[in-house]
Amino acid sequence: MTNPLHTPPPTAAAQHRHPFTLEPDRWETERSRALRTGHVRDHMCTTACEPVLVYERTRWGWLAWTVPADGSLPELPHNIGVLPPDATRTDRLAVRWLTRRPARRIGLPASIPSSLRYSLAVLALLGCAAALHTIGHGVLAGIAWPVALLAPLLAEHLPYRLDARARRHVRSVEGDSACRYLQRFAALHTYLVRSAAGSNRNELRWAAEIGHHLLWDAARLLHTQDTRSASAQLIDRERLMVQLTDQVAQLLKCIHTEDGPADTDQPGGHERPLGPYPPGLEQAAQPAPRPAPAPHP
Structure with a gap:
């Protein structure tokens, strides 16, 4: 992204920079399993050599990481998949199927490339x-x-x-440029999701919903176009996502420094989520209507 309007919070930028950011010990476990059950790609591999992937499932989809042969932490996912914002049970089952562990294989003689x-x-x-x-x-x-x-x-x-x-139930992207774009979107959206999970503020929940729509839309652009032709649209959406995380960070700071819980359930609060949001998402961003008060007996 060029000339961002705001700088994302450090906690947001740190998300998904490496596998299992919140569970660092998990990577060693998955890496050890991959070394036992699969072939790790190294300089001896040919173009037909498939990499061993470790899938990191999230609430919004997954990140697939390649296991490096030198034991280092990968910095760029091999592919990224995104669930639709209104994901159904079938959609989530599709993610579990696509991110299953690879089947164990029996090596054949060297003369047989399979x-x-x-x-x-x-x-x-x-x-x-x-x-x-x-x-x-x-x-x-x-x-x-x-x-x-x-x-x-x-x-x-x-x-x-x-x-x-x-694959019809998700949007997935591959390639270094596309994954690098979507990795930044995923990091910002994960920050929004984690912020909403630890609070009962509607503004944070709406921000996470808008972030998921932006992530889903970015996955569509990267799935159907190359990064060069879609760069202008991707920059606009990334700028909106950065603004959204910046506003959420400011709101969280106010919640921690002020007596926010006292007016959390006050009527007449925010009637629209934190913005801005792109055209076409206004309907998704609208808050649910308040139920009418029950009549007094």
């Missing part, structure tokens, strides 16, 4: 055993063996079909 999933190998062995058993009970070999071979093939392609269906 590997075999452990579950697929087990299924193939079970299929062969079942085919031999059915053949021994009178089933034709021409029927038993094709069925035994068809099951592993279906099991191999089923996860890819489920992946494609699950």
